[in-house]
Every structure is written in C-alpha cells, then in structure tokens.
Amino acid sequence: MGAAWRLHELGYDGYELFEQNDYVGGLSASFIDNNGFTWVIGGHIQFSHYDYFDRVMNFIMPNEKWVLHDRDSWIWICNRFIPYPLQNNIGKLPNKELLHCLMGLFESRAKGSLNADSAHFLNWIYLSFGKGLSDLFFVPYNQKVWAYPLEQMSADWIEDRIALPNLQKIVLNIISDQNDCTWGPNNVFRFPLYGGTGSIWNALFQALPKAKIHLKARLMKWCSKNRLLWFSDGTKQEYDYLISTIPIDQLLRLDDSMLLNEKDNFIHSSSNIVGIGLRGAPPEDLRRKCWIYFPSEDIPFYRLTIFSNYSPNNVPKGPHWSLMGEIAESPCRAIKQASLIDSSIDSLTKIGCISDASMITSTWLYRAEYAYPTPFLNRAKLLDKYLPALQRLNVYSRGRFGAWKYECGNQDHVFMQGVEAVEHILFGIPELTLQHSSMANKIRIR
Numbered sequence: 001m002g003a004a005w006r007l008h009e010l011g012y013d014g015y016e017l018f019e020q021n022d023y024v025g026g027l028s029a030s031f032i033d034n035n036g037f038t039w040v041i042g043g044h045i046q047f048s049h050y051d052y053f054d055r056v057m058n059f060i061m062p063n064e065k066w067v068l069h070d071r072d073s074w075i076w077i078c079n080r081f082i083p084y085p086l087q088n089n090i091g092k093l094p095n096k097e098l099l100h101c102l103m104g105l106f107e108s109r110a111k112g113s114l115n116a117d118s119a120h121f122l123n124w125i126y127l128s129f130g131k132g133l134s135d136l137f138f139v140p141y142n143q144k145v146w147a148y149p150l151e152q153m154s155a156d157w158i159e160d161r162i163a164l165p166n167l168q169k170i171v172l173n174i175i176s177d178q179n180d181c182t183w184g185p186n187n188v189f190r191f192p193l194y195g196g197t198g199s200i201w202n203a204l205f206q207a208l209p210k211a212k213i214h215l216k217a218r219l220m221k222w223c224s225k226n227r228l229l230w231f232s233d234g235t236k237q238e239y240d241y242l243i244s245t246i247p248i249d250q251l252l253r254l255d256d257s258m259l260l261n262e263k264d265n266f267i268h269s270s271s272n273i274v275g276i277g278l279r280g281a282p283p284e285d286l287r288r289k290c291w292i293y294f295p296s297e298d299i300p301f302y303r304l305t306i307f308s309n310y311s312p313n314n315v316p317k318g319p320h321w322s323l324m325g326e327i328a329e330s331p332c333r334a335i336k337q338a339s340l341i342d343s344s345i346d347s348l349t350k351i352g353c354i355s356d357a358s359m360i361t362s363t364w365l366y367r368a369e370y371a372y373p374t375p376f377l378n379r380a381k382l383l384d385k386y387l388p389a390l391q392r393l394n395v396y397s398r399g400r401f402g403a404w405k406y407e408c409g410n411q412d413h414v415f416m417q418g419v420e421a422v423e424h425i426l427f428g429i430p431e432l433t434l435q436h437s438s439m440a441n442k443i444r445i446r
Contacts, residue, residue, distance in 0.1 A: 001017070001024065001201060001204055001205070001208075001415065002414070002415035002417065002418025003015075003017075003243045003418035003421055003422045004017045004208055004212065004213070004418070005056060005204060005207075005208065005415075005419070006418065006419040006422040008208055008209065008212075010426070012426075013209070013212070015212060016212055016214065016237060017208075017212055017213045017214065018217040018219065018229075018231055018235075018237075019213065019214065019215050019216075019217060020216070020217065020218035020219070020232070021215065021216070022215050022216045023198070023202075023215070024201045024202065024204075024205045024215075025197070025198045025200075025201035025202070026245070026399075027041050027042070027044075027368060027370075027400065028040070028041070028044055028197045028200070028411055029198040029201070030195055030197055030198025030199060031196075031364070031366070033277075033362055033364050034362075035277060035316065035362035036315070036316030036317075036362075037275065037277040037314070037315055037320075037322055037362050037364065038195065038196045038307075038313070038314040038315070039196070039273070039275040039307070039324065039366070040196045040198065040273075040307075040324075041271070041273055041368050041371075042273060042326055042368075043291050043303060043305035043307075043324065043326065044197045044411065045069075045186060045189040045190075045191055045290075045310075046066075046189055046190045046191060046192075046197070046200070046411065047185055047186045047188070047190070047410075047412070048412040049185065049412055049413070049440055049441060049443075049444060049445055050412055050416055050444075050445045051444070051445065051446050052416070052445070053412045053415055053416055056204075056415075057200065059207075060200070060203040060204050061192065061199075061200060061203050064193075065192060065193050065194070066190040066191065066192060066193060067190060067191050067192075067193050067310065067311050068189075069188070069189055069190065069191065069290060069310070070187070070188055071184075071186055071187045071188065071189060071290055072181070072288050072289050072290045073181070073289070073290050073291050073292070073293070074289055074291075074293070075137065075292065075293045075295070076292050076293070076294050076299075076351060077093075077136065077137060077295060077296075078093060078094050078097055080092070081285065081289075081292070083179040083181045084181065084293065085163045085180075085183055085184075086133065086137050087105075087129060087133055087163060087165045087170065088163065088165075088166075088169065088170060088173060088180040088181075088183060089173065089179060089180055089181075090102065090133070090174065091170075091173055091174035091177060092179075093136075097132070097136060098174070100131075100132035100136070101130070101132035101133045101136060102132070102170075102171075102174075103130070103132060104129065104130020104131045104132030104133055105129065105130045105132070105133065105165055105167055105170065106130070106167070107131070108126075108127060108128065108129060108165075109167055111127060119155045120151045120152070120153060120154060120377060121142070121150045121151070121153035121154065121155045121375075122139070122149075122151045122153075123151075123155070124155035124158070125138045125139060125142070125150065128162075128164060128165070129165060133165075136295075137295050140296070140297065141293060141294075141295035141302065144294075144295060144297070144302045144328060145302040145303070145328055145372075146269060146330075146372065146374060147269040147328040147329060147330035147332060147333035147372075148267065148269065148330055148332050148374055148376075149332065152267075152377060153374065153376060153377065154375050154376065154379060154380070156375065156380060157375040157405070157406055157407040158407070163184065185441070191310040191311055192311065193311050193313060194311070195313075196311075196314065197411070200411075214231070214235065216233060217231040217232060217235060218231060218232040219231055219232075219244075219246060219251075219254060220232055220254070221254050222242075222255055222256070223255070223256050223257070224255050224256075224257050224390075224393045225256075225257055227239050227240070227242075227394070229242070239394075240394065241394045241395075241396065241425050242394065242395045242396065243396045243398060243418060243421050244395065244396070244397050244398070244402055245398060245399035245400070245401070245402045245414070246401070246402060247268070247370050247373075247401035247402070247404075248266060248386060248387075248390075248397045248401065248402055248403070248404055249266040251390075251395075251397055251402070252386065252390075259386070259390075264382050264385075264386075266376075266379075266382065266404060267330075267374040267379075268330075268371070268374055268401070269329060269330040269333075269371055269372045269374055270328070270329040270330065270367060270368060270369050270371050271326055271327070271328055271329070271367070271368045271371030271372065272326070272327040272329060272335060272337060272340055272365065272366070272367050272368075273324060273325070273326055273327075273364075273365070273366040273367075273368070274301065274324065274325045274326075274340055274344045274363070274364070274365055275307070275322065275323070275324045275362070275363065275364030275365070276322065276323045276324070276325075276341075276344065276345065276354070276360055276362070276363055276364075277315060277320060277321075277322045277360070277361050277362030277363070277364075278320065278321055278322065278323075278354070278360050278361060279318075279319060279320055279359045279361055280319050280320075280321070280359050281319055281321060282306060282308070283352065283353070283355060285352070285353075286309075287309070289306050289309065290305070290306065290309060290310070291303055291304060291305040291306065292304045298347070299347045299351070300325070300327050300340060300343050300344055300347060301326055301327050301344060301347075302326060302327070302328060303325070303326045304323060304324070304325050304326075304353070305323070305324045305325075306321070306322075306323060307322045307323065307324045308320065308321040309321075320361070323348065323353065323354075325344050325348075327340060327344075328371070328372070329367075330374075337365070337367065340365060341363050341365060345357055345360065372406060373400060373401050373404040373406050373409060374406075375406055375407075379404065383404060383405075387403065396421040396424075396425070398414070398421055398434065399414045399417060399418075400414050402417075403417065403434055405434070405437060407437050407438075407441065408433050408434065408437040408440060408441070413440070416433050416440075416445075417431070417433050417434055420432060420433055420434070432445065
C-alpha cells in the first residue's frame with residue numbers, strides 16, 4: 001500500500017495491487033465481533049520515524065480522528081506492577097531482587113560490552129544486563145515472546161528495541177525513588193478514535209483508485225523467468241517489477257524456477273490473540289495503563305493490552321472495557337489453542353485484572369500463523385543470498401515478512417519500504433529503511 005500510494009501520488013497509474021484477503025491492512029487489520037467489541041491482531045500502536053509517513057497519516061485521517069497517548073506500560077513481576085522498562089526502574093523491586101539486579105549490572109559493566117554481531121541473543125542479554133535482571137526478566141520474557149531458545153537467535157536486530165542500561169541513571173532513579181518511563185520511540189503514540197488500526201489502512205484504501213486494487217486475489221504461482229503471476233481469482237498478470245510482501249520463503253516456493261533451497265529454513269513464530277470484553281469499568285490499577293508484560297510461565301500471554309484505554313470506541317456503548325492478550329507459538333513452544341480463552345481468564349482472575357468473571361460479555365480468538373519474523377542465527381546469510389537474487393529478477397521482497405527484518409517491521413517501516421522501493425525503481429534512490437535499518441531507527445527521517 002505504501003508503494004501504491006507513492007505511485008498514485010506521482011500520477012503513475014501503471015500498477016496493480018493484489019491482496020489475498022477480502023480486507024486490507026494485513027497484520028494491522030481490525031475486526032468487530034458480534035457484540036460490538038473492536039479487536040486487532042496484537043497491541044499495534046501508531047508512532048513513526050518518518051515525516052513522510054506522518055504526512056500521509058495526517059492526510060488520510062485528520063487530527064480529530066486520532067487519540068494521543070503518553071505510553072503507560074508496566075511489567076507484572078514479583079506480584080507487583082513495575083514501570084517499563086524494568087532496567088530503569090529496579091528500585092521498585094523487593095530489596096532482595098533489587099540487590100541481585102544491581103550487583104549483576106555492576107558485574108556486567110566491569111566485564112565490558114559484547115559485540116552484538118558476534119553473539120547469540122542469550123549471551124548478549126547476560127553480558128548487557130548481568131545475571132540478576134537476566135534471570136528475573138529478560139531471559140524468561142524473551143523466551144516467552146520469541147518462542148524459541150534464545151541461543152538460536154542472533155543479536156544483530158536489537159537497535160532501538162531494547163533499552164541498554166545506564167548505570168548512573170539507574171542508581172539516581174533508585175535514590176530519588178522515581179519512575180523512569182520515557183525511553184523509546186513509542187513513549188508517545190496515537191491510535192484511531194474509531195475502528196482500530198485497520199481503519200488507517202481502510203482510509204488509505206478509500207483514497208486509492210479502486211480499479212487498481214484486487215481483493216481476494218491470492219498468488220498461486222509465478223514465473224520469474226517470464227515475469228508472469230497467477231492469482232486465485234483467475235487473473236494472469238504480467239509485470240515489469242514485482243513488489244511482494246508475501247513471506248519470502250513462501251514467495252520463493254511459489255516460483256516455478258524453484259529458487260529456494262529446501263535446506264534453507266526461515267524461522268518464524270505464530271501469535272494467538274485472546275480478546276475479553278467486559279461490562280462495567282476496569283479496576284483502578286488498570287484505568288490508565290496501556291499494556292503490561294508478563295515474564296512468568298504461569299500466565300499464558302506475554303503481553304496484555306487494556307484495549308479499551310486506547311479508544312473508548314473499541315467497546316460498545318455503555319459501561320464496557322476490554323483486555324487483549326498475546327500468546328506466542330512455535331514448533332519449540334506448543335500451545336493448546338482450545339483452552340487459551342479459559343486459561344487467560346483464569347490467569348487474569350488470579351492476578352486481579354478481572355474481579356468478577358460473570359462480567360465477561362464477549363471473547364475473541366485469532367491465530368496469526370506468521371506473526372514474528374525470528375532473527376535466527378543465519379538470517380543475515382540467507383537474506384544476503386535471496387534478497388539480491390530476487391532483486392536481480394526485478395522482484396522486491398519487502399515488508400515485515402517479505403524482508404524478514406523484525407527491526408524494521410513496524411507499520412511505518414513497512415509502509416516506507418514500499419515507498420522507497422518505488423523511488424528506487426523509478427529514480428534510483430537508495431532504500432534507506434531496508435538497507436540501513438539501524439539509521440532509520442535512530443534518527444528522524446525528513
């Protein structure tokens with residue numbers, strides 16, 4: 001859609017956009033259940049590294065259609081809420097855990113930092129945060145969210161995704177007994193007033209020429225040699241350039257030239273989203289919170305979003321509120337999907353997020369097969385092999401799973417990958433986001 005928008009903006013109509021679903025937005029789509037609750041595929045929020053992206057968002061959805069939030073995120077650990085990020089707020093831990101974490105940070109600092117390019121993720125965690133914080137939070141939480149052994153993951157994706165410890169700042173926070181919650185590019189974010197994140201992409205869809213967009217058109221096969229595409233709606237399409245957001249492993253398998261070596265395995269995890277709609281109002285502890293992280297294995301979800309806090313219109317009229325939990329799944333982490341709703345409700349009741357289960361009026365369950373593009377150890381090697389090979393065939397595999405880069409897989413990143421692919425094809429302008437994601441995450445792109 002980013003590519004289509006940029007072509008439309010340039011007045012170029014020689015394109016066609018094909019979407020396998022009967023809706024647009026992919027993993028950022030929204031759904032309304034039979035009871036009037038709005039749900040999305042995970043706790044998506046809107047923030048940006050790009051002026052161009054913000055201008056497009058403001059054009060398709062004026063200010064009055066957004067709700068602006070100061071991020072209020074927490075971690076449930078040691079039977080209490082601790083402000084996020086934990087490493088900046090260890091002073092809120094019980095004394096035993098606080099001392100253990102602080103000693104680990106001092107020991108880590110004495111050892112020096114690890115070159116992320118040469119380490120697997122588990123080593124990076126211990127050398128960055130020390131044993132205390134690693135054992136208490138970073139290892140169990142990341143095992144839970146990634147659903148793979150951390151020693152099977154690289155550490156070359158981290159960039160702005162994890163706050164590195166500033167020991168002086170941490171000690172000052174402990175002494176002053178203050179919360180430190182301002183870290184990160186998403187410390188201020190916005191959310192659509194109506195319709196969830198899917199409304200953003202529906203608005204963009206409405207602003208594009210309808211004749212150019214083909215819904216319910218799944219790619220069945222393609223021929224890289226003859227530049228032909230065959231879709232499930234019966235369409236046969238020639239192309240000069242192909243921009244694809246299909247997971248790169250699937251795209252390679254669909255080519256009749258058999259580009260993919262079957263020994264090359266792109267690893268991903270799935271996500272199960274549990275939505276719980278309730279009558280009444282949330283308990284006082286949850287009335288201002290955005291989301292909460294849960295490292296404990298006793299609780300099925302790794303993140304819980306108080307989704308009604310994002311917008312009052314995410315729930316039906318009258319006193320209602322809603323919670324949305326995310327549960328990761330992979331071949332290394334099996335999930336009993338049939339019991340996810342019940343186990344989530346039991347956990348929420350146990351920790352006090354739900355005081356009366358009889359107030360539940362709606363439940364929703366969604367499974368996304370491709371949810372997280374895992375930064376596995378030989379990911380860079382495979383991407384360096386296949387992305388250039390495809391591009392030599394005039395095929396630009398982009399997006400969260402098309403490029404398989406979690407570090408540039410947010411909504412703004414993937415939209416801009418489409419914009420930048422078009423500008424590279426038409427004008428030869430280098431693609432910043434994909435090729436230099438570290439830079440794109442650290443500076444504001446004008």
